[in-house]
Amino acid sequence: MRIAIASGKGGTGKTTVAVNLASLMSETNSGLYYVDCDVEEPNGHLFLNPEVTAKRPLFLPKPSINEELCDGCGECKVICQYNALALIGEKVLVFPELCHSCGGCTLACTRDAITEVPHEIGSIFEGKAGELMYAGGELKIGIPSAVPLIKEVKSMVPNMDDAILDAPAGTSCPVIETVRGADYVLLVTEPTPFGLNDLKIAVETVRLLGLPFGVVINRAGMRDEKTNGYCEEEGIKILSEIPNDRKAAEVYSRGQMLYTGIPGFRKYFKELFLKLTAEIESLTEKSTVI
Amino acid sequence: MKEIVVISGKGGTGKTSIVASLAALAEHAVLADCDVDAADLHLLLTPKIEQTEDFYGGRCYHIENENCAQCGFCEEVCRFDAVIEHNGYGDNHSFSIDPIACESCGVCYYFCPDSAIVMDKSRTGELFTSRMRYGPMVHARLGIAEENSGKLVALVRKRAREVADRDNAEYIIIDGPPGVGCPVISSITGADVVLIVTEPTISGLSDLKRVAELTGHFGIKTGVCINKSDLNLDVSQQISDYCSESDIAILGRIGYNEEFTGALVRGEIVLEIASEDLAAKINSLWENLNQLTPVN
Numbered sequence: 001m002r003i004a005i006a007s008g009k010g011g012t013g014k015t016t017v018a019v020n021l022a023s024l025m026s027e028t029n030s031g032l033y034y035v036d037c038d039v040e041e042p043n044g045h046l047f048l049n050p051e052v053t054a055k056r057p058l059f060l061p062k063p064s065i066n067e068e069l070c071d072g073c074g075e076c077k078v079i080c081q082y083n084a085l086a087l088i089g090e091k092v093l094v095f096p097e098l099c100h101s102c103g104g105c106t107l108a109c110t111r112d113a114i115t116e117v118p119h120e121i122g123s124i125f126e127g128k129a130g131e132l133m134y135a136g137g138e139l140k141i142g143i144p145s146a147v148p149l150i151k152e153v154k155s156m157v158p159n160m161d162d163a164i165l166d167a168p169a170g171t172s173c174p175v176i177e178t179v180r181g182a183d184y185v186l187l188v189t190e191p192t193p194f195g196l197n198d199l200k201i202a203v204e205t206v207r208l209l210g211l212p213f214g215v216v217i218n219r220a221g222m223r224d225e226k227t228n229g230y231c232e233e234e235g236i237k238i239l240s241e242i243p244n245d246r247k248a249a250e251v252y253s254r255g256q257m258l259y260t261g262i263p264g265f266r267k268y269f270k271e272l273f274l275k276l277t278a279e280i281e282s283l284t285e286k287s288t289v290i
Numbered sequence: 291m292k293e294i295v296v297i298s299g300k301g302g303t304g305k306t307s308i309v310a311s312l313a314a315l316a317e318h319a320v321l322a323d324c325d326v327d328a329a330d331l332h333l334l335l336t337p338k339i340e341q342t343e344d345f346y347g348g349r350c351y352h353i354e355n356e357n358c359a360q361c362g363f364c365e366e367v368c369r370f371d372a373v374i375e376h377n378g379y380g381d382n383h384s385f386s387i388d389p390i391a392c393e394s395c396g397v398c399y400y401f402c403p404d405s406a407i408v409m410d411k412s413r414t415g416e417l418f419t420s421r422m423r424y425g426p427m428v429h430a431r432l433g434i435a436e437e438n439s440g441k442l443v444a445l446v447r448k449r450a451r452e453v454a455d456r457d458n459a460e461y462i463i464i465d466g467p468p469g470v471g472c473p474v475i476s477s478i479t480g481a482d483v484v485l486i487v488t489e490p491t492i493s494g495l496s497d498l499k500r501v502a503e504l505t506g507h508f509g510i511k512t513g514v515c516i517n518k519s520d521l522n523l524d525v526s527q528q529i530s531d532y533c534s535e536s537d538i539a540i541l542g543r544i545g546y547n548e549e550f551t552g553a554l555v556r557g558e559i560v561l562e563i564a565s566e567d568l569a570a571k572i573n574s575l576w577e578n579l580n581q582l583t584p585v586n
């Protein structure tokens with residue numbers, strides 16, 4: 001079972017929910033994976049302190065021009081949709097950061113003047129934190145697209161294994177790549193106008209992708225009831241409400257777990273775990289009937 | 291004219307609240323919201339939209355079955371697993387393109403031997419030129435699950451520069467997106483200065499380092515504001531140490547303050563309701579930001 005944790009707005013507590021839930025679940029589910037798909041700003045390891053057992057770079061093929069064979073016809077530039085190739089006079093310049101490694105230029109070149117060479121875009125990490133398996137990545141600074149690295153990080157989880165996937169902020173390509181193929185999406189929000197606005201965008205996104213989802217309200221009790229009202233109107237299940245508490249912010253700031261670090265907080269994550277399990281079971285039953 | 295970009299790496303550090311407050315302090319500024327897939331600044335500044343433009347960012351492709359010879363070449367050349375094969379009876383199978391997996395590279399379209407693939411240009415977002423109570427504002431909305439946010443960010447910045455030229459504005463203040471990927475790169479390249487709003491949490495520090503490395507990579511003068519600075523004094527000190535080692539100026543420190551959330555919940559700009567002490571801190575942040583001079 002793959003559960004993705006996303007939010008739309010950043011800083012609502014995605015990583016907090018993901019690491020606390022994953023760690024709590026690993027008490028009874030050994031072999032569970034925590035997968036940090038926020039390869040732009042990975043934070044899960046700061047809380048889980050996994051023992052890293054393997055690290056390797058990820059390379060993508062990028063074009064390299066053989067100037068002796070190139071006649072400057074510009075066909076490669078015409079096909080490139082990402083402006084990664086430029087023609088200066090009769091010389092082709094490559095901007096590898098902009099290249100998406102689609103291979104179009106290599107196919108377009110009529111003189112076999114383009115070969116693809118590996119280019120490092122980031123690193124992949126594997127490890128273990130107690131009973132919890134860890135997989136994550138780190139995008140190299142200056143590389144624009146996180147999507148290929150996220151794909152690779154997700155592929156570290158064996159097919160049949162359960163995983164919690166921690167998504168990056170927003171709703172664009174890296175988030176879509178993270179939640180693709182998930183069995184369930186948890187949307188973490190906070191009861192503020194920003195949180196609600198971005199929750200609505202996130203809800204539209206997961207609905208468009210046809211994924212089942214539920215909501216966790218973090219920092220609940222900030223006197224803004226609109227989020228609860230919205231969920232009720234839309235028929236969206238709220239699986240847990242974690243209260244607003246400066247203590248939680250302090251425990252988080254030190255990189256500690258909320259469910260073990262603050263007396264009384266374990267119940268919020270336990271409740272989330274139980275409701276989530278029930279949700280997923282009911283989905284599985286439905287699909288068996290069909 | 292000075293173009294100031296405010297980013298944070300990590301979300302939830304108070305970046306947008308601070309941008310709105312700086313907009314209230316800056317005279318002759320154009321404001322731009324470059325967080326195009328989760329834009330929030332308009333919720334605080336309630337701009338009146340004066341002009342709406344369509345954004346055609348993405349290209350999508352579809353296969354016209356009557357022309358398709360089912361050769362499968364598109365599936366072979368697509369590196370994004372976006373061509374799906376549907377098996378029918380016997381040899382009868384067909385292909386389609388998954389718009390979500392598709393990265394719009396056009397390789398299938400260009401190389402289909404039967405020209406059976408058609409390109410569709412679709413509206414993937416909207417760009418707004420507006421006016422709010424402190425001046426002009428440019429913002430955008432990216433369509434749900436649409437790609438090319440970097441391109442839309444570039445368009446927001448371009449339009450903001452045009453408005454600034456027209457009005458002889460002194461500043462462009464940009465609310466940037468989280469992360470270090472394409473929309474962030476598109477927000478900061480060529481800007482004069484970057485303000486990073488961080489918080490003293492170990493995640494905040496880790497994200498600050500990566501985003502500061504990014505501004506360093508592009509050679510952009512960078513300053514830092516530590517918001518919620520008394521939440522964790524140890525990490526706050528680590529941020530100060532990191533900044534002094536990296537030759538990054540700390541332009542402001544703002545204590546953990548429920549006024550931020552309170553203002554947000556009521557849809558107010560924190561500066562407008564701030565206590566004298568908090569207002570003085572935001573004022574001094576703005577003064578210090580003004581002293582920060584771009585790298586030539």
